[in-house]
Every structure is written in C-alpha cells, then in structure tokens.
Amino acid sequence: MMYNRLVHTPEGVRDIYGQEYARKLSVQKLIHRQFGLYGYEDIQTPAFEYFDVFSREIGTTPSKELYKFFDKEGNTLVLRPDFTPSMARCAAKYFMEEEVPIRFCYQGNTFTNTGNLQGKLKEVTQMGAELMGDGSVEADGEMIALAIESLLAAGLEEFQLSIGEVEYFKGLCRQAGLDEETELALRDFISGKNIFGAENLLQEKGIDPESCDLLLGITDYFGSMDFLERAKGSVHNSRSLEALSRLEKLYQVLCGYGVEKYVSFDLGMLSKYNYYTGVIFKAYTYGVGDAIAKGGRYDNLLGCFGKQAPAIGFAVVIDDLMNALTRQKHLFAPCEENRILTYRKEDYAQKLREARELRRRGIPAILTPFPNADERPGKEVEG
Helix, strand or coil, rough: HHHHEEEEEECCCCCHHHHHHHHHHHHHHHHHHHHCCCCCCEECCEEEEEHHHCCCCCCCHHHHHHCCCEECCCCCEEEEEHHHHHHHHHHHHHHHCCCCEEEEEEEEEECCCCCCCCCCCCEEEEEEEEECCCHHHHHHHHHHHHHHHHHHHHHCCEEEEEEEEEEHHHHHHHHHHHCCCHHHHHHHHHHHHCCCHHHHHHHHHHCCCCHHHHHHHHHEEEEEHHHHHHCCCCCCCCCHHHHHHHHHHHHHHHHHHHHHHEHHHHHHHHHHCCCCCCCEEECCCCCCCCCCCCEEEEECCHHCCCCCCCCEEEEEEEHHHHHHHHHCCCCCCCCCEEEEECCHHHHHCCCCCCHHHHHHHHCCEEEEEEHHHCCCCEECCCC
C-alpha cells in the first residue's frame, strides 16, 4: 500500500516524459531563439526567495497561495510564484548604477499553493522577458510584439492579445474619490468579472451614481481601436485621458511591427498583481481556459528593492501553450527516432564505432546487449 502511494504525484503536479517532454523542449527552444533575436540575455534566479520578495507590500501573490518554509536561521522562505519580483530584485542588486535599458529573459518553474485548481497545475513552466530602464511607449510596443512573435514562433496561429491600461482605471477611482482599500477591493471584483460584487461595494461606500456607472462601465470597453474614442468622451480626468492617448500611440507602434491583427483592447482587464502601473496585456486562444501569456508595465516595483527605474515584462505559460497547440492539432514533426544497435561481446567495438558515427551525424543511437534488443523502443539496426 505504501509503495502504491509513493508512485503517485501530489495533487496539482505531474510527470512529463517521452515525446511530450521532447515537444515541450522544442517549443521552449523556439521561444528562446525569438528572445535572442530581440537581444534579450539569459538570467537565472533561485527557485526560492525570502518571503518579503513576494510580500503584500510588493503586490504579488497572496500569502495563503505561497509555498512557505523555514531555513535553519528561522527565516521564512517561499517557492517563487511569479518571476517578476525576482527579476526586479536581481536588477536592483547587480545593475543599481546602470542607466541604459537592460534586457533579461528567463525560463523555469513557478509554484502556486492554491486549492481551487479547476484543471490548473500548481507547478508550471514559464518563459519570459523583462525590459528595465525604458518607460517609453516604444518599449511597450517591443514587449507586446515580442510576446506575439514568440507565440507565432512556437507554432500557434489563432490567438488574440488583449491590452488594458491600469492608469485608466486608477484615474476613474481618483475621480470617484475612492480610497486605496476600496480601489483594491474593486479591482479584485472587476478582474474576477464579479460585477454584482463591484456594484454592491460601490453602493456600500456611497459613491455617486455617475461615478458608479463609469467604474462599472469599463467592462463594456473592449474590442478594436474604435471604442477608445467613445471611452474618451465619457471621462473627465487627465489620468484616464493620458492612458487612452498612450494606448493610441501604442497601437501605432504595433502597426509598425505588423502585429496589429492579433491585438484588441479591453479597459476592463485588470490583474491580481497590484504592482502593475500602466499597460497590461494577456494572450488568449481557444482550447485553454486561461491566458497563455500575460504581462505589463511595473514602473514602481524596482523601487521596492532600491532602484528607481521603469520596467515592463511578460511571461508565456508553457504548459498552457502546449495544451493549446495539442488541442488545435498543431503537431510537431517527430523527434529523430532512436537507432538501436544490438551487440554481442565479440562485436561490441564495431557497434560502438557505428554508434559514434551515427551520433556524429546527429542521429540518436542506443547501444544495447543482444538479449534485450527486442525490449527497447526505437528502430532496430540489425547486428
């Protein structure tokens, strides 16, 4: 009974092997190549960090969803639920005096201790890129274009990347006179598409009807560029208007990249990560219930670690991307089939030479003793 239990994985994690894992590695290689074409350099951060790197003040994953443990000195450590705070910490530590923009890319696993799985994994592989030190709309365009081109490079053809603007929402909140606590609660309701909860919250706070209509109405502003003009006519604060103007400029940059057909806008799109400060975006495709890529601008996050610098980044959730590719029948060319060379004691040296020659030509070769040859997978080369 104990052995039966030990061979199973805990809930929310899984083994990946064989051709499935080979395809996953192939996709990661294609995306990594795209990062390199944009000049992003690899960086690796620890799988666990001090708790404060992901604290509530930073604005990342709630404490109850973190895997927490202690080191021998009694410090609270957590498995990373999100790469961005780690990237910000690393940049502040090693690039404190750097004034030119820096470009990082990474790949690794994140861990979220949630009980409400709904088909999601607790451990997922992410690949992402971060552009730090550039607060321009051109930097926004580069990051979004890179996200789109990375998905295309992986073989995905049908998807849409929705773009929102946190500053538009914040401007409406200031216009309505909301305090920070109410703003955060309202953000949670709207990002969770709980409009009834949002409406009740605003009524409890005594917000005037006009402001309520503006705040609840942001979920109606989604689609093409046309609705931005309509949104402009409904607000009267400079913060929201500047956010809309930036989205218009961003669209022009994306047209320069030639990726505008994959782009739409959604002013009601908000994130559970409170460190986002400007443009945010998520990529969706059919066959997967959640975003396969997500990112945004976080101009204040590096300041939490002592370095004042704007930044923007995104991450591709590789496991969800693989599910999408599989369900949409985007099948990869099979990996090179193993050649199995069976040998006897007397011809081992000859078979070894043959195996080395096959490997030199890039062909996988397995050497196996003759009695076991018919038990191994692959294409057998007769001895």
